Amino acid sequence: MLTITEGKDMTARNRIRSLLCKACSTAVLVALVSGQASLVQAGPREQAKRIHDRVAGVPPSEVVLDDMASDIESGRAIDAAFTAMQDSAFYDVTLKNFAAPWTNEAMSKFVPLNDYIATVIGLVRDGEDFRKVLYDDVLYIGNASLNLPNYSTSNNNHYESLENSGASLKDNLERVNQSTYTGLPPSATAGVITSRASARAFFSAGTNRAMFRFTLINHMCNDLEQVADVTLPTDRIRQDVSRSPGGDSRVFLNNCVGCHTGMDPMTQAFAYYDYEYDANTDPDGELGRLVYNAIGETDPETGSRVQAKYHINSATFEQGYVTPDD
Numbered sequence: 394m395l396t397i398t399e400g401k402d403m404t405a406r407n408r409i410r411s412l413l414c415k416a417c418s419t420a421v422l423v424a425l426v427s428g429q430a431s432l433v434q435a436g437p438r439e440q441a442k443r444i445h446d447r448v449a450g451v452p453p454s455e456v457v458l459d460d461m462a463s464d465i466e467s468g469r470a471i472d473a474a475f476t477a478m479q480d481s482a483f484y485d486v487t488l489k490n491f492a493a494p495w496t497n498e499a500m501s502k503f504v505p506l507n508d509y510i511a512t513v514i515g516l517v518r519d520g521e522d523f524r525k526v527l528y529d530d531v532l533y534i535g536n537a538s539l540n541l542p543n544y545s546t547s548n549n550n551h552y553e554s555l556e557n558s559g560a561s562l563k564d565n566l567e568r569v570n571q572s573t574y575t576g577l578p579p580s581a582t583a584g585v586i587t588s589r590a591s592a593r594a595f596f597s598a599g600t601n602r603a604m605f606r607f608t609l610i611n612h613m614c615n616d617l618e619q620v621a622d623v624t625l626p627t628d629r630i631r632q633d634v635s636r637s638p639g640g641d642s643r644v645f646l647n648n649c650v651g652c653h654t655g656m657d658p659m660t661q662a663f664a665y666y667d668y669e670y671d672a673n674t675d676p677d678g679e680l681g682r683l684v685y686n687a688i689g690e691t692d693p694e695t696g697s698r699v700q701a702k703y704h705i706n707s708a709t710f711e712q713g714y715v716t717p718d719d
Contacts, residue, residue, distance in 0.1 A: 437462040437463075437465040437466040438458060438462045440462075440465050440470075440473075441453070441458055441461035441462040441464075441465055441473055442458060444461065444470075444473055444474055444477055445457065445458070445461060445476075445477040445480070448474060448477035448478060448480075448483055448487065449477050449478070449480035449482045449483045449486075449487060450482050450483075450486045450487050451480065451482045451486075453477070453480070457476060457477075457480075460473075460476055461473040461476050461477065464476065479563075481561040481562070481563045481564070483563075484514050484517075484518060484561070484562040484563040485561065485562050485563075488510075488513065488514045488517055488562075489502075489506060489510055489514065489562075490502045491513075492509065492510045492513040492514065493510055494611075495509065495513075495585075495607075495611040495612075496509045496510060496590045496591065496594055497594050498594055498595070498603065498607065505549060505552065505553045505556060506552040506553065506555060506556040506562075507549050507552050507588070507589070507590035508532060508533075508534075508544075508549075508552060508585075508588040508589050508590055509585045509588040509589075509590035509591050510552075510590070511532075511533040511534070511535075511552060511555075511562070511566055512526070512531060512532055512533045512584065512585050512588060513526060513585065514533065514562055514566060515531075515533030515566045515568055516531070516533075518562075518563060518566065519568065525584055526584045526585050526612070527583060527584045527585070527586060527608070527612060528583055528584050529571075529582070529584050530570050530571050530572050530579045530582040531568060531569075531570070531571055531582075531584060532544075532568075532569050532570070532571035532574055532575070532588070533566045533567065533568055533569070534551065534566070534567055534569055534574070535551060535552070535554075535555040535560070535565055535566065535567070536560075536564075536565040536566070536567055537567075539555065539558060539560055539565060541554045541555055541558070542554055544574050546574075546575055546576065546589060546682045546683065547680055547681065547682040548679070548680055549589070549590070549679070571584075571587065571588075575587070575589075575683065577683075577685055578685075578687055581665070581685050581687070586604065586608065587666070587683065589682070589683055591604070592666070592668045592682075592683035593668055593678050593681060594607070595607050595608075596663070596666050596667055596668040596683065597668040597670070597678050597681070598668075598672075598702075599702065600631075600633065600660070600702055600703065600705065601660050601663040601664075601666065601667075601700075601702065601703070602656055602657075602660050604660070604663055605656050605659050605660045605663075606656070617651075617652040617656065618651075618652075620655060621651030621652050621655075622651055622654060622655060623646065623647060623648075623650045623651045623654075625650070625654035625655065626654065627650055627653075627654060628714065629654070629657050629658040629661075629714050630650070630653045630654065630657050630713055630714055631653075631657050631703070631713050631714050631715075631716065632704070632706065632707040632708075632709060632710050632711060632712075632713035632714065632715065633705055633706035633707065633709050633710075633713070634649060634653055634657075634709065634710065634713065635649075635709050635710060636710050636713075657714065661716055661718075661719060662719055663719070664698070664699045664700060664703055664716050664718060664719040665685050665686040665687075665698050665699065665700065665719050666683065666684070666685055666700065667683075667684050667700045667702060668681050668682070668683055668684070669681055669682055669684050670682075686698040686699075686700065697717065697718065698718065698719075699716050699717065699718065699719075703716040704716070
């Protein structure tokens with residue numbers, strides 16, 4: 394009889410298996426995890442070891458190696474890959490390093506565990522539709538039994554303590570509603586976009602355009618140059634963009650327009666969000682927090698729910714678009 398935990402694991406596994414089978418054949422999967430064509434000539438045990446090394450980042454035990462080799466010999470390479478994914482190092486190291494560069498503008502993987510990374514790991518572990526990473530009211534936190542500092546909207550202590558404890562992320566991440574812990578209305582949550590780590594990196598100062606650009610890079614595998622289109626209308630480009638950079642309007646029409654015609658209207662979706670911190674005492678924003686102007690809240694500078702940053706440098710081109718809402 395399956396336990397509840399085993400039942401959940403099987404459900405997640407079957408969900409991922411279905412997606413994998415639609416996406417690639419067994420041969421392609423083996424090639425991806427092996428990283429070299431020569432592995433096709435290797436025996437089942439050599440293939441199993443290479444898969445485990447690549448997926449989990451650590452060598453398998455003899456029992457696991459035998460199990461994976463048996464699956465490969467029987468033509469079940471996907472099952473072998475799933476076995477490698479059961480190693481806690483897959484979650485603690487491989488997935489952490491996979492998601493960490495998404496959480497900062499420098500795209501560095503050398504950052505502490507945070508709510509963004511933990512949520513990515515949790516969604517993968519649970520076999521969820523990965524698109525939820527950009528829209529769901531979801532957050533993953535450490536298990537209460539670990540006696541960690543409480544989740545906070547103004548520091549990362551909870552996740553740093555979880556990582557430093559050495560506890561397995563595979564076994565100790567719990568899914569909760571993001572809105573319950575952050576105070577955001579459920580309708581204002583958007584997966585990792587509204588995580589504290591993401592807000593610190595991409596809503597901090599600036600104009601919130603960074604959130605659009607880095608979401609595009611990290612989740613759509615394109616930068617602005619790849620989606621630029623100079624043929625689109627310019628009526629939604631904000632006031633802070635010069636229509637004649639350096640006195641030459643051709644630069645605007647042939648270059649600036651390409652990115653801003655798509656970016657500015659899309660970034661309007663973030664008009665009510667900001668990341669607040671004291672630049673004098675906390676220049677890196679380590680103690681800052683995500684803020685959101687809910688219904689009934691008004692920014693004193695804009696007279697609406699729109700954050701003041703959306704109206705900065707309005708004299709650059711006064712005839713430009715004035716953001717009225719999200």
